[in-house]
Amino acid sequence: MWWIASFGLVLLTFWPRRGIYARWSRRRRLRSRQVIEDALTHLHRQHLEGRPVSVEMLAHVLGLATKDALTLVNRLSAQGLATMTGEGLRLTPEGHRWALQVIRAHRLFERYLADETSVPMEEIHTRADRLEHTVTVAELNRMDAQLGHPAFDPQGDPIPNSDGEMQTVESHSLVGWPVGTLAEIVHIEDEPPEVYAQIVAEGLRVGMAVVVLESSSTRIMVETDTAEHVLAPVIAANVAVRHSTNAISSPRQGIRLTELAKNCESRILGLDPVCQGLTRRRFLDLGLTPGAGIERVMQSAFGEPVAYRIRGTLIALRKEQSDMIWITE
Known part of the structure; x- marks a missing residue:
């Protein structure tokens, strides 16, 4: 029976697309792409700020040994992405184009995570850092279209379009x-x-x-x-x-929904600016819009969630959710 076990081990190791070797190869290719793209985006940022980049500086930023950073620089040069000049490492036009595509991917993923998921804002940047290396240009174009071609990411950074062009805002x-x-x-x-x-x-x-x-x-x-x-x-x-010419309206003239007493009714003033993305859309879908009447009906034995009646329907909200809804006093 040893040959059956050996055959199974070979299958497990070399099975196309699903075997150990295939998975290892994919991770290795992704790691190689990630290092190249991280180098390109760093060089692009330094170019915008007018700062030269040495091999040692690149090694420090990417967490590489100087020897490995030199190998990376040689790869960038061989692929026509960067050249070494007397002032340091510089991107070629092709290197700039690739760097802008990575920046575009990062900012589109940030926009997607902010608008379409409930990922906390402080985690969006880190997640986008991982996702930016996993997509093709065609996939980016589809995501861009599905999001409505946004011009800026959640932090206000401009998102390059498919041609690498982006808006600027004086600030x-x-x-x-x-x-x-x-x-x-x-x-x-x-x-x-x-x-x-x-x-x-x-x-x-x-x-x-x-x-x-x-x-x-x-x-x-x-x-x-x-x-x-x-x-x-x-x-x-x-x-x-x-x-800005938009005056500040003050929901603080009202109270948070959490403060509404049992069996009392009020009207919604609006959603807190902290309420963004998927949570905001869910609230709006539930009818939590300015002017809508809302009543606190009951709460669970443990204090939350609390049941509210809105537009004839009962909904349950936790405290962190009701804190994001402003109502009249």
Whole structure:
């Protein structure tokens, strides 16, 4: 029976597309593609900032040994993607084109994850980093069309189109923005992740209207639709704004749905700006729109979820969900 076991082992190892060798080969190809594309996008960023890139710098950024980084540079050169000049490593036109496709993939995936899933905002960038290396140009074009050809990702970065062209928006740092002047958030830097997580935790989002109430060397206080936010200047520096003519409407004139007493009725003022993507669409599909009447009916023995009557239908919401719905007092 040994030959049966041996035959089974061979099948398990070399089965087309599903065997161990096939899976290992796919992972190896993906890893090779990922390193190349990470190098291209890094070189592209440094080019935009006018910074030269050495082999040692590339090794540090990609977490490679200098010897391996040199091998990578030789591969990029052999494929016509980059050249070594007296000022450092530079992308060729083909290298720029490929880098823009990776950037396009990353930002489209961020847009998809923000709009079509319930992935937390602070995790979107990391997930897109993995997904950006797994798609073809044809798949990107289909995703772009399905999303309605978005011009910007959730952080406000422009998304290149299929020709590599993208829009630009003039903006200014929130630090130094005039006190009392209305502004619109147009970009939030998502790196470093720790800083981005703090901004997300404050409920700040691209597209929100803000007014700076106080600005000093130790703190920046801004007002939004829903609250006043205090940021350290090092955090506020990652938020970019532009002049806005849209006045701030204040849901804070009302209360959160969580505060509605049992058997009491109210009307919905709107959804909190923190409510985005799939959750926002589900709320709208349930009829949670401005002006709709809503009644708190009952709550479970454990406190949540709580049942509400909206448009003649009972729905159950957890506290973190009802906190995102503003109603009249």
